[in-house]
Amino acid sequence: MEDFFLRALLGGTGVALAAGPIGCFIVWRRMVYFGAALAHSALLGVALGFLLGIDLSIGVVALCAVLAVLFVLLERQHRLPTDTLLGVLAHVALAAGLVVVAFLTTLRVDLMGYLFGDILAVTDTDLAVIVVLAVITLAGIALLWRSLLSITVDEDLAAVEGVPVTGVRLAFVLMVAGVVAIGMKIVGMLLILSLIIIPAAAARRLSTTPEQMAILAMVIGVLSVVIGLYASLHWDLPSGPLVVVTAALFFAISQAMPRARPLSIHPHTRSAGR
Amino acid sequence: MTHPNHGPGGDTGPLIEARDVSVYFRDRTILDRVDLHVARGEIVTVVGLNGAGKSTLVRALLGLITPQGGRIVRQPGLRIGYSPQHLHPDATLPLSVARFLTLGARSPRKRLAALLAEVGVADVLDSPMADISGGELHRVLLARALLRKPDLLVLDEPLAGVDVAGQSELYRLIAEIRDRYACGVLLVSHDLHVVMAATDRVVCINHHVCCTGHPESVTRHPEFVALFGRHVADVLAVYAHDHDHQHDVAGEPIPLEGIAAPTASPSATAERARGRAAEC
Numbered sequence: 001m002e003d004f005f006l007r008a009l010l011g012g013t014g015v016a017l018a019a020g021p022i023g024c025f026i027v028w029r030r031m032v033y034f035g036a037a038l039a040h041s042a043l044l045g046v047a048l049g050f051l052l053g054i055d056l057s058i059g060v061v062a063l064c065a066v067l068a069v070l071f072v073l074l075e076r077q078h079r080l081p082t083d084t085l086l087g088v089l090a091h092v093a094l095a096a097g098l099v100v101v102a103f104l105t106t107l108r109v110d111l112m113g114y115l116f117g118d119i120l121a122v123t124d125t126d127l128a129v130i131v132v133l134a135v136i137t138l139a140g141i142a143l144l145w146r147s148l149l150s151i152t153v154d155e156d157l158a159a160v161e162g163v164p165v166t167g168v169r170l171a172f173v174l175m176v177a178g179v180v181a182i183g184m185k186i187v188g189m190l191l192i193l194s195l196i197i198i199p200a201a202a203a204r205r206l207s208t209t210p211e212q213m214a215i216l217a218m219v220i221g222v223l224s225v226v227i228g229l230y231a232s233l234h235w236d237l238p239s240g241p242l243v244v245v246t247a248a249l250f251f252a253i254s255q256a257m258p259r260a261r262p263l264s265i266h267p268h269t270r271s272a273g274r
Numbered sequence: 275m276t277h278p279n280h281g282p283g284g285d286t287g288p289l290i291e292a293r294d295v296s297v298y299f300r301d302r303t304i305l306d307r308v309d310l311h312v313a314r315g316e317i318v319t320v321v322g323l324n325g326a327g328k329s330t331l332v333r334a335l336l337g338l339i340t341p342q343g344g345r346i347v348r349q350p351g352l353r354i355g356y357s358p359q360h361l362h363p364d365a366t367l368p369l370s371v372a373r374f375l376t377l378g379a380r381s382p383r384k385r386l387a388a389l390l391a392e393v394g395v396a397d398v399l400d401s402p403m404a405d406i407s408g409g410e411l412h413r414v415l416l417a418r419a420l421l422r423k424p425d426l427l428v429l430d431e432p433l434a435g436v437d438v439a440g441q442s443e444l445y446r447l448i449a450e451i452r453d454r455y456a457c458g459v460l461l462v463s464h465d466l467h468v469v470m471a472a473t474d475r476v477v478c479i480n481h482h483v484c485c486t487g488h489p490e491s492v493t494r495h496p497e498f499v500a501l502f503g504r505h506v507a508d509v510l511a512v513y514a515h516d517h518d519h520q521h522d523v524a525g526e527p528i529p530l531e532g533i534a535a536p537t538a539s540p541s542a543t544a545e546r547a548r549g550r551a552a553e554c
Contacts, residue, residue, distance in 0.1 A: 028367040150377045153363045160336050160356040161378050161422070207368050208402075260368075 007122045008229055012186045012243065014127075014134035016195065016221030018179050021141045021214040023200035023221075025172065028152050028210075034071065034173070035193045037086040038064050038180045041093030042189040043114055045181070047100035057129045060184060064177035067093065072166075072173055117188035117240030126185050133178040140175050141214075144168055149210055186225065187240035194244045195221065202251040208260050220250045288313045289349050289426045289458045290335055296343030297330050304330045306482040307344065312426060312458040317449065319461040322479035328462050329359070331479060332430055335460070352426060355419025355457075359430040361411065365404045371414055372399050378418045389417045393447060409436045412444065420451065426458045427451070433463060445473075 026035050042060045049059015071089060075082055101109050113121050141148070147168045150158040159165045183192035199220040200213065207213035228243030288311035297305040304327045312318045322328045333339045335346055336356060363369060375386050383399075390396050393413040398406050406414065412432050419427055429448070433441045452459050461473070478484040 028364045030364060146377065149369075152367060153369070153374065153377060154358055154361050156333070156336070156338055157356060157358050157361075157378075157418075159338055160354055160428075201366075204366050204368070209368055209370070209373065213368055 004120055004122065005229070005233060007124070007127050008120075008186065008239065009226065011122045011127050011130045011182075012225035012229055013222050014130045015179065015183045015186050016199070016225045017218050018134040018137040018175075019183060019196045020199055020203075020216075020218030020221050022137065022176055022179050023196040023198075023217055024203070024210065024214045025141075025148060025152065026176065027197055027200045027204070031176070032193065032197055033083055033086050033090075035176055035180060035196060037071070037090035037093070038067060038177055039184070039189045039192050040090040041067050041097065042181065042184050042192075043097030043101060044093050045097075046109065046114060047097055047104060050104060051100075055125055055129070057126050057181065057185065061129070061133065061178060061181040064181045065174055068173035068177040069170065072170055112238075113188070114184065115188045115190050116238050117184070117186050117191065117243075118238075122185055130182040130185065133182050137175045137178050140171060144171060148172060187243050191240045191244050195224070195247060198244065198247040198251050199224065202247070202254040205254045205257060206260050220247065224250060287349070289352055290354075290460075291347045292331065292335060292341075292344065293347060294344035295331070295334055295341045295346065297327070297334060297339065297341045303481055305334070305341065308479065308483055310335075310477055310483070312460050314425065314458050315452065315456055316474045317452055317459040317461065318475045318477060319463060319473045320477050320479055321463050322484075326480045328479055329430065332428060332460070332462055336428060349425070353422055353424045355422045355424030355427045357412070357415035357419045357427070357429045357432060359434060359462075361403075361415065363403055367403075369403045370399075371401050371403060371406065374403050374414065375418050375421055379421045381421055386417075386421075389420060390414070393417045393420070394443075408434075409440050409444075412436060413447075416447075416451075420455065424455070424457055426460065427455075428460045428462075430462045432461065 026032055041063060045060035045063030046056050047059075048063055049056040052059065054062075067089065071085070074085055079085075080088075101111070110118065110121065112118070147158070147163045150161065150163050151165050151168055155165050179196060180189075180192055183195055186192075187195045199217040202220050203213045203216035207216055224243050224247035228246040229239055231237070231246070232239035232242045291311040292308055295305055295308045295310075296303070308327075308331060310318070310320070310331065320328050320331065330339070334341045336354065337346065337348075371390070372383065372386050375381070375389070387396065387399055390399055390413075393416050395406075395410050395413045395417075398410055398414065403411075403414075412434075416427075416429070416432065419429070427448075432448070433444060436444060448459060448461070451457070476487040478486065
């Protein structure tokens, strides 16, 4: 196996593992548009990383993190509807990214690679960043799992019961920023969100507990990455779109399967009057 | 399961108290120097129209917002069980009732089952949250609040979406819980048609405290008018609530016509009630 392909496989697996549970919370908390806004701003991170002379992946991570925190702070002021705020943030960041990249004539950016992912482009540094961020994200999710579930159900109730709501939300958006940044390498900034939410959506029908759904989303994500990358190598087609198409196939299959019902000790007690 | 209350609020002072609390949003006054307190063993019902500031008052009491004026005084170590008005977990979140309950406080399954039986929904333990009815949801929320062995129960619109028969049943349940857990109860309602005898005190809010049924409170706020109060055993007092705000009406405790108040109602009060609408 070629080195570059092994790096892509490992990197893609890392992204898919972190994206599984993050994607579930994005779906549950209806934050898809937030994820999309972060992804759109990634190109600006590339440009800024170049300007600052730091690794471009780290530039993306840093910019996404700053925007995520900025968003949480802006949202608390309730000046604009959340989706309007995100719409502004996303497209201004994308436009600014394109302008800055065009302006920096010395920066030779493979724009298609950033937009749609490029398995050839996964360097050792990229892989290291992916592994570190994926591990941090998974550890964070595991640590905050109960609190995250609690604020997902009801933030006020969680606050009264002692969950530090703002802190948990901040930690969560930072983790989303991390996954968006590392996922961009594999499937590109325009498609990363689909790698985050499609496995979660596919897992929903087959799950009866939040934990099941998160783990199933991880499995579906990893399978999508592996199958998609091999297909990409085999047919010499762009990797990102193939990974996402594979995930979409899983989603289609899950929709055709019977819905999972919770295990019940008394399965017939709830049948009437629903 | 009853439990001995060694918590705060033995006999001394209220469990929680709003003192002179004011909240502004931009240039709008949401709460204007509101006083309110709940003592252990007491059921206090806050009533008021939509937009009168009830939710804001509750959020301030719960510590979810910080009032710009006045302060909230809680007994140290006060445990609050809170049941929000609505719950909108996304239907994509696969959460059973049992799992929902333990998000508030970890507890063995046996205890969860017993608690659900206590609030009258024993059979929903393994149901998905998305599948239970509005009435069942209120009881499940009550169970989650009770799981924390609260000193104070705060129930925001626990009767919303519950039919009238269910409402009085739920009220009775709340009164039972107060006795069994020896906790204070703060209820909120936007349109309280049925105030059961179980309520010890009614506080009517329209940005400020319009009136309160508790005699002490009335004397502390002579400018406001007492409307409710003398709770009449086993009587449903129907409170007609389409007031258009006047402060100069002197009022006495008024059980209104509607649902019969058979034995316990003093006839003089009833007579007064017939002639006068409750305004605050």
